[in-house]
Amino acid sequence: MKDYIREIETALEGYLPEGKLEEQKLIDAVRYSLNLKGKRVRPSLTLAFAELCGGSAQAAMPFACAVEMVHTYSLIHDDLPCMDNDDFRRGEPSNHKVFGEDIALLAGDALQSMAYEAMLSDEAVAAVGGERAAKAARILANRSGLLGMVGGQVIDLSLESRTVGIDVVQLMEEKKTACLIEAACMMGCVVAGATDDQIRAAERYAHAIGLAFQIVDDMLDVTSTAEELGKPIGSDAENEKNTYMSLLGLDRCRELVKELTDEAIGALDAFDGDTSGLADFAVQLANRRK
Amino acid sequence: MKDYIREIETALEGYLPEGKLEEQKLIDAVRYSLNLKGKRVRPSLTLAFAELCGGSAQAAMPFACAVEMVHTYSLIHDDLPCMDNDDFRRGEPSNHKVFGEDIALLAGDALQSMAYEAMLSDEAVAAVGGERAAKAARILANRSGLLGMVGGQVIDLSLESRTVGIDVVQLMEEKKTACLIEAACMMGCVVAGATDDQIRAAERYAHAIGLAFQIVDDMLDVTSTAEELGKPIGSDAENEKNTYMSLLGLDRCRELVKELTDEAIGALDAFDGDTSGLADFAVQLANRRK
Numbered sequence: 001m002k003d004y005i006r007e008i009e010t011a012l013e014g015y016l017p018e019g020k021l022e023e024q025k026l027i028d029a030v031r032y033s034l035n036l037k038g039k040r041v042r043p044s045l046t047l048a049f050a051e052l053c054g055g056s057a058q059a060a061m062p063f064a065c066a067v068e069m070v071h072t073y074s075l076i077h078d079d080l081p082c083m084d085n086d087d088f089r090r091g092e093p094s095n096h097k098v099f100g101e102d103i104a105l106l107a108g109d110a111l112q113s114m115a116y117e118a119m120l121s122d123e124a125v126a127a128v129g130g131e132r133a134a135k136a137a138r139i140l141a142n143r144s145g146l147l148g149m150v151g152g153q154v155i156d157l158s159l160e161s162r163t164v165g166i167d168v169v170q171l172m173e174e175k176k177t178a179c180l181i182e183a184a185c186m187m188g189c190v191v192a193g194a195t196d197d198q199i200r201a202a203e204r205y206a207h208a209i210g211l212a213f214q215i216v217d218d219m220l221d222v223t224s225t226a227e228e229l230g231k232p233i234g235s236d237a238e239n240e241k242n243t244y245m246s247l248l249g250l251d252r253c254r255e256l257v258k259e260l261t262d263e264a265i266g267a268l269d270a271f272d273g274d275t276s277g278l279a280d281f282a283v284q285l286a287n288r289r290k
Numbered sequence: 291m292k293d294y295i296r297e298i299e300t301a302l303e304g305y306l307p308e309g310k311l312e313e314q315k316l317i318d319a320v321r322y323s324l325n326l327k328g329k330r331v332r333p334s335l336t337l338a339f340a341e342l343c344g345g346s347a348q349a350a351m352p353f354a355c356a357v358e359m360v361h362t363y364s365l366i367h368d369d370l371p372c373m374d375n376d377d378f379r380r381g382e383p384s385n386h387k388v389f390g391e392d393i394a395l396l397a398g399d400a401l402q403s404m405a406y407e408a409m410l411s412d413e414a415v416a417a418v419g420g421e422r423a424a425k426a427a428r429i430l431a432n433r434s435g436l437l438g439m440v441g442g443q444v445i446d447l448s449l450e451s452r453t454v455g456i457d458v459v460q461l462m463e464e465k466k467t468a469c470l471i472e473a474a475c476m477m478g479c480v481v482a483g484a485t486d487d488q489i490r491a492a493e494r495y496a497h498a499i500g501l502a503f504q505i506v507d508d509m510l511d512v513t514s515t516a517e518e519l520g521k522p523i524g525s526d527a528e529n530e531k532n533t534y535m536s537l538l539g540l541d542r543c544r545e546l547v548k549e550l551t552d553e554a555i556g557a558l559d560a561f562d563g564d565t566s567g568l569a570d571f572a573v574q575l576a577n578r579r580k
Contacts, residue, residue: 022461023441025448030436077399082370082391101372102447105395106440109367112402113435120428130420137427138410145403146320150396151313157392158315171312 001277004044004057004064009035011061012068015118029099029107030114033072036090042184043068045278049185049202052273055128055192062124063136063187066115070144071180073111076104078153091230115140128191136187143183152176159242166247170211173244178210201270208264209282212257216288218243219253229290261286291567294334294347294354299325301351302358305408319389319397320404323362326380332474333358335568339475339492342563345418345482352414353426353477356405360434361470363401366394368443381520405430418481426477433473442466449532456537460501463534468500491560498554499572502547506578508533509543519580551576 012034016027043064050060057064079086079094080101087097096104118124119137128136142148152175159172185202194202220229221236222245236243244253264282268275302324306317333354340350347354369376369384370391377387386394408414409427418426432438442465449462475492484492510519511526512535526533534543554572558565 017437021437021441022448022458023437023444023465026436026441026444073399077395080372080395082372082395103444105367105370105372106443108399109363109402110436110440112399113431113438113440116406116431117428117435120424120431125421125424130422130424131415132420134410134415134420134424134427137424138407141403141406141410145407146316146400147307147311147313148403150400150403151311151316154313154316154393154396158312168312175313 001044001048001281002051004047005040007057007061008040008043008047008064008068011065015065015069015114025099025103026106026110029095029103030110032098033076033089033095033107033111034069036072036092038090040068042071042181045181045184045206046188048278049188049194050192051188052271052275052278053189053192053194053198054273055188059124059127060188060191062118062121062127063140063191064184066119066137066140067180067184067187069111069115069118070140070149070183073108073115074144074149074153074180076108076111080104083153132191132193136190139186139190140183143179143186148175148179148183152179160239164242166244169242169244169247173211173214174207177214178207181210181213182206198270201267204267205264205278205282208260208267209285212260212264212282213285215244215253215257215260216286218245219250219257220288220290221245223250224290257286291334291338291571292341294337295330297347297351298330298333298337298354298358301355305355305359305404315389315393316396316400319385319393320400322388323366323379323385323397323401324359326382328380330358332361332470335471335474335496336478338568339478339484340482341478342561342565342568343479343482343484343488344563345478349414349417350478350481352408352411352417353430353481354474356409356427356430357470357474357477359401359405359408360430360439360473363398363405364434364439364443364470366398366401370394422481422483426480429476429480430473433469433476438465438469438473442469450529454532456534459532459534459537463501463504464497467504468497471500471503472496488560491557494557495554495568495572498550498557499575502550502554502572503575505534505543505547505550506576508535509540509547510578510580511535513540514580547576 016031046064046067047057047060051057076095078084079089080096086094116137119133125133152172155172156176182203185206186199189199189202221233224233226233261282265279268278306321336354336357337347337350341347366385368374369379370386376384406427409423415423442462445462446466472493475496476489479489479492511523514523516523551572555569558568
């Protein structure tokens with residue numbers, strides 16, 4: 001997949017107000033988390049699908065930035081003491097450790113509204129039209145919200161106190177992780193004017209790589225070393241957490257990742273352009289060691 | 291102003307998924323706060339301005355519900371222990387007292403995305419068109435976000451540790467309270483196809499009643515009794531908080547409320563229809579005793 005990271009980071013910075021304002025601490029908190037060096041997977045997928053469908057990365061950029069803003073808000077809120085209570089994120093102090101819980105909460109809230117402001121700005125709407133901008137923004141709202149990412153978070157919380165089957169674990173992972181990746185890929189198609197078949201194919205690709213990503217995560221928590229992974233291992237087993245690994249075992253997980261990766265690559269048949277970058281990306285995710 | 295409360299509450303309920311789902315606790319938490327009996331001021335204003343500009347309340351309803359969803363999310367997050375740490379809201383236990391802090395945080399997050407899903411749904415877009423739906427949703431994102439309502443909340447937090455002049459208090463109140471009322475009124479105009487002059491007039495009306503509302507709040511905290519107000523009084527003075535009352539005194543506050551109410555009523559001249567309900571509403575807000 002093409003390297004869009006620098007363009008994305010420049011665009012994200014452009015959404016932050018300049019100058020010294022009364023709400024500066026909030027702006028600093030938002031900037032802090034947007035600037036944490038990540039792989040920018042979701043916005044890169046938005047841009048890649050937009051270009052694959054004949055659109056421009058420039059027109060798709062507000063939508064790419066929006067999905068990264070929503071992802072970033074979810075990380076800030078996940079780290080809060082009342083949630084996962086994580087002091088670190090990507091090796092840096094988490095937002096509330098730097099700015100306090102109140103500001104971190106509000107920075108997350110502000111990032112969510114910034115996402116919609118970006119997608120529905122005059123420029124974004126002028127570039128792709130009101131109907132497409134509205135449709136893309138609705139997809140993001142749907143996949144990130146009550147029955148999407150946030151819903152997945154709630155199912156995850158509920159797993160701490162009950163034993164469930166693989167169907168509930170899958171539902172949780174689909175919502176918690178795959179949903180936002182689906183939004184990223186589908187939005188790229190929508191703003192570029194793709195067909196409904198192509199939008200559905202992007203959804204299948206995203207669903208498959210999102211689920212594979214989580215299964216690999218579960219596997220690495222058992223098979224990797226803390227040094228290799230760069231974070232503590234064995235936490236799932238220690239917490240007696242229901243995961244793909246605990247419910248299905250290593251061999252079946254390996255098979256599933258292979259099946260999902262094939263499914264993702266197969267879904268790319270719906271597109272006429274060069275899909276090799278997106279196919280390679282699916283394979284890389286499956287083979288990652290950390 | 292016409293009584294829209296029942297229609298609004300029916301419409302809000304319609305956005306909640308039916309049946310027993312894995313994320314039921316989240317849905318229950320969202321429903322709990324949406325159902326707390328309020329005056330539904332903001333969504334009523336959206337509908338009133340839409341009808342005043344020749345639109346239908348039905349077409350404007352998703353936008354009215356969206357502003358109430360955003361208002362509701364802000365109340366849930368404001369009550370959290372890391373913010374105001376309020377155990378009660380409208381006489382009922384606050385969301386986190388019933389559902390826990392984690393679910394309350396996520397219910398607020400989900401309500402924000404629900405607002406955009408409502409405004410950008412197929413039905414909403416079909417009724418008002420993609421351009422208007424996108425513009426209205428952008429106004430809500432702008433007024434509720436980084437430099438709007440959330441920004442006002444951050445300025446308010448900053449006042450706990452510093453002394454400021456009336457300009458900063460005004461900026462805080464404008465953002466914290468008036469901004470969302472502006473969005474409510476402006477969105478009603480936008481979805482009904484009002485002129486730019488009318489949208490600006492609705493903004494002026496909303497700004498004036500929003501600010502007057504806050505000044506009356508400050509006044510009642512000093513002049514009212516706890517019995518009359520139904521909540522403790524004197525908290526601003528006790529916290530040595532900078533308010534309109536502490537900085538300007540009672541007489542100047544009374545004058546200001548009068549001026550703002552006149553300004554609100556004057557702004558209604560931009561509309562051809564019957565504005566008496568909206569004018570009465572401004573007067574009622576100014577004269578309220580609780």
